[in-house]
Amino acid sequence: MNRDMRRRCETIVRLLDQRIGGIPVPFDLNTLLDQLEAERDRPIELVPFSATAPGKPCGMWVGTDHLDLIYYEETTSSLHQDHIILHEIGHMVCDHTGAALATTDQIRSLLLTDTVRDQVHTVLGRGAYTAGEEQEAEMVATLILERAARPAPAAPVVAPSSPERTAEQRRIKAIWGRRSTRPWS
Numbered sequence: 001m002n003r004d005m006r007r008r009c010e011t012i013v014r015l016l017d018q019r020i021g022g023i024p025v026p027f028d029l030n031t032l033l034d035q036l037e038a039e040r041d042r043p044i045e046l047v048p049f050s051a052t053a054p055g056k057p058c059g060m061w062v063g064t065d066h067l068d069l070i071y072y073e074e075t076t077s078s079l080h081q082d083h084i085i086l087h088e089i090g091h092m093v094c095d096h097t098g099a100a101l102a103t104t105d106q107i108r109s110l111l112l113t114d115t116v117r118d119q120v121h122t123v124l125g126r127g128a129y130t131a132g133e134e135q136e137a138e139m140v141a142t143l144i145l146e147r148a149a150r151p152a153p154a155a156p157v158v159a160p161s162s163p164e165r166t167a168e169q170r171r172i173k174a175i176w177g178r179r180s181t182r183p184w185s
Helices: 003-019 029-040 078-093 104-111 131-149 163-176
Strands: 044-049 059-064 068-073 120-125
Touching: 003 078, 003 131, 029 044, 029 078, 059 078, 068 078, 078 131
Parallel strands: 044 068
Antiparallel strands: 059 068, 059 120
16 A cells, blocks of 8 residues: 555545544444434445355445445454444545446345435445555545544643642742753853
């Protein structure tokens, strides 16, 4: 992965963090989805499915006119499910359009309801987008988790100042004063 792509993805995640009011720390996928729904002004639905056959995607983002659907593999660990979902979110926040899947009509008929089927304008699943888009989405997913894992900045510790402590600090300052490191000062 090249440095330019990483920097671009870091910028995308930093701006996303600012737009949504902060990636949840500690990480909570439901909170992040709520924030994204508010920012995108449309619901995001998670749809578990089984992709046990070789060559089937383990995750997919389906964007409609009024709804985002994220399909994720239901027979894997919850940690892997979260990463799949974050990968698909990566496609969303990177505004990937990808190439249409060769079997878009099959996917539409298999995965979507009649009311949603005709509104689909984006279908992204593994193999449906360029290697660059795949790498970006993967990097964005990783960076979101990295950002969420960072500890919150600690507030500076300020000891309460008692009258005795304040007087003590004044005496020390009077004795030692401020010494200049420059001989001409």
